[in-house]
Amino acid sequence: MVNEDFLIEVDQLTKTFGRKKAVDCISFQIRKGEVVGFLGPNGAGKSTTMRILCGLLTGTSGRMSVCGIPMAQYSHEVKKYIGYMPENNPLPLDLRVYEYLRFRGKLKGLEGARLKKRVDLVLELCDLHRSAEQRIIGNLSKGYRQRVGIAEALVAEPKLVVMDEPTIGLDPHQVIIIRDLIEKLRGEVTFFISSHVLSEIENSCDRALILNHGRIVAEGTLTELRENFAPEISFEVKAKGDPREISAQIQKLDSNIEKTDEGAVDKAGFRWFSFRSAKAKDIMERTAALLVRNSRTSLGEIRETHPDLEEIFIRATQRSWEIETPLGAIEEDAGDESGKGQMKPKAKSKRARSKKKRNVRRKTS
Amino acid sequence: MRNLFVILRQEIFSLLISPATFIAGFYFLLVMGLMFWFYLGSYHLSTGRMPPIFELAFGLFIMTPTIIPFLTMRSLAEERRTGTLETLLATPTPTYAIVVGKWGAAYLYYLSLCGLALGFPAVTHYFFEDKVGELRFMDLTFLFGGGLYLMVSGAAFVAIGIFASSLTRSQLVAGMLTFTLLLIQLSLIYYFHENQPAAPTSMLGETIHQSLGAFFRGYDHLREFSRGIIDTRPIVYYLTSAALFLGFATLVTEHRSGE
Structure with missing residues (x-):
């Protein structure tokens, strides 16, 4: 049964190489216009999944459809809707940017005025039209090459863009350019992005899939992932006083409170303490009241902290290791x-x- | 089919912007020119029974192991090494179109080199017609026969090069493999020319020797074609060989597409 809301539907997909299972019975769906991050340690099966998604490999078992079209039977048809940028972004170094994009556009079915319009549009979108359009790809910097790869993926108005490590090796400015590009196209194009730069996924993606040993070990929005993998409350307290006494008093409030870190004292005599509590919900209010009441301590600041995607990623993959x-x-x-x-x-x-x-x-x- | 022509056009363009193409062409024509020079110098020593186009076509034919690797070794091997084959296969282009497109470009370049090599007798004929007119350099019967043989044999030899290029990521290995396969082909042609299957020792030996001999009679075929005698058997043999090797190259490329 094809659900029209979903652009990608993967059901029980498995891929084996000899006796090794690279992808092990994974299932997921991606909605139209979503930006989904695909995370996992090296060798988790991310690139294999992406290659199957782009029709470069066939799955050993399972079902997959893109735009409602089954990949196994109609991979040629499905490829018309996909823009793919592989890891390391391979490009022909002896062609000019414009020539290369025209060539790829033609291969993807564009011609005549439409081809010219699309090539001009992606050149502008990727900020290549001013300085790099007529340059030989081999002479471009890494950042420009990355933009050429993205322009190639976008040239034929794809419904799905699959990008394997698009920001690898880029400086922060270039990373921001690529993030802005994704932002510009948000809602129009569905992005499926694999990356090791977790802050990038956190900033750009609506949702993340975490893969480990060929299996999806976590899936959801950042909030959902936090609830699943880091449900405890973490907070930081800036206080003045005897550090041992402050820690002991706060930990007395609830047996679940655990001190995770303690900073150095600043010029005013304050220092930061980090705590984690599994259960107590009003713990921050109680901590603040305690420190204010106590004449030997004074409270500077108290704030809740959220685990970032990196922390969630480590916990999710660690949990699958422990299991x-x-x-x-x-x-x-x-x-x-x-x-x-x-x-x-x-x-x-x-x-x-x-x-x-x-x-x-x-x-x- | 449309994408096949897109790739063919792009490959021709890539060949034309590559300095290696012109260097290979220059050396090929230099060697062919020298061979032609020696041929003219020693013509009075030969029996003169064979038309001169045979000598030139034979020269081109034995030069194939050295020129074809340069034309084909880069095609699929380099694309796989750099990873551009992956993005190419991710477009809605059938694998056969990629293979045939690359073969087409290399083949057209091979034909253009053969055409340029024919410029030697043509120039000699038009500028020194009074001295070499009796050699009938530009006799259309001989030209057509010899040219046709070079065309069909070239189709198969270039396909062998494309197949070798599909097997490896290394241009050097692809080139060496093409050279070896073509050299084996020429060695077998030479062997069966020197050892005609005349006196078999047993029925099995006769069958094997005759069967192989029928496949590798390239020298005799070239002689016949150069005299204007068109035999369809070698045409079918070379064209089916070309199709077979291109088919193998397509299968290998598809099989290794996810690597």
Whole structure:
């Protein structure tokens, strides 16, 4: 059943290379116009998933559709709607920017006045029209090349743009340019972006998918991810007084409060303390009241802190590591079809079984 | 089909802006010119039974292992090495169109080199007609036969080069592989020319020897074509070989597209 709200629908997608499962039964949907970040450690299966999504690889099992068109049967048709910028952004170094974009536009079905209009538009959109249009790609800086790659992905009015590490190796100014570009096109084009620069994903994306060992271990908006992976309250207190006494008093308020950090004292005698509490909701108000009441301490400032995507990423991937058995086998809850469900350790992995067999043999001999 | 012509046009453009194309062409024509010079110098020693176009076509034919690797080694190997093949395959372009487009460009360049090499006898004929007129350099029958043979054999040889280029990321390896495959082909042609399947020792030996001999009679075919005798068997052989190697190259490219 095709849902018209979704641009991408992936259902139980698996890809194996020999005996290695690069993508392991993942399912997700992406709505039209969404900007979705795709995160994961190296070797998690991000690039493989993206290549399957672009029709460069075929999945071993599972279903996938883009714009409601099944990829397995009509990959040629699906490619018309996709703009793809692979990792390292490969470009022909001996062509001029304009020639290259015209060539790619033609391959994607554009011609005549429409081709010229689109090429001019993406040149302007990517800020290439003033200085780089007639330059040879091989002579361009990394930032300009990255923009050429993005312009190529956008040239044929794609509905979906898949970008693998678009900001890798760029300086902060160039990163901002690319972020602004995504912002300009937000709502018109669906972006599926993989990156290791988590702050980028946090700033640009509506939602994130976190992949580890070929499985989706977390999925949702930043708020949803926080609720799932960092539900505790974190807060920072700037106070003056004996640090041991301040810490002890605050921790007395609730047994769940844990001190995570303590800063150096400043010129005015204040220092920052960081705390984390799993349960207490009004803990900040109570802490403030306590420090104000106490004559030996004085409160400078108190503020709630939120874990950033980096923290969530580390916790999500760490959790999937911890769930794994020491021998590396994981098994997903059979009832969960989303691919992000609770993971539980396999009863016994293949290696564990063979190890057990060897031990039994040794004992019998 | 439209994308095939887009790629063909782009490949021709890429060949024309690459200095390597002109350097390879220059050396090829230099060697062909020297061969033609020696041929003219030693013509009085030959029996003169074969038309002169045969000598030139034969020279071009034996030069193929050295020129074709330069034309084809870059095509798919370089695209794979730099990663541009990945973005090319992500466009709605069938893999066969990419392979055939690249083959087409290299083949057209090969044909243009052969055409330029024919300029040597043409120039000699028009400027020294009184001295070399009896050699019938510009006899259309001979030209057509020899040219046709070079065209069909070139189609297969360029396809072999494209196939070799699809197997590897390294231009150098692709070039060496093409050179080796074409050299094997020419060696077999030479072997079966020297060892005509006349006296087989057994039925099986006869069958194998004759079957292979029929495939690798390139020297004899070239002689016949150069005299204006058109035999369809080598045409079919070379064209099917070209299709086969281009098919293999397409399969390899598709298979390795996700690497």
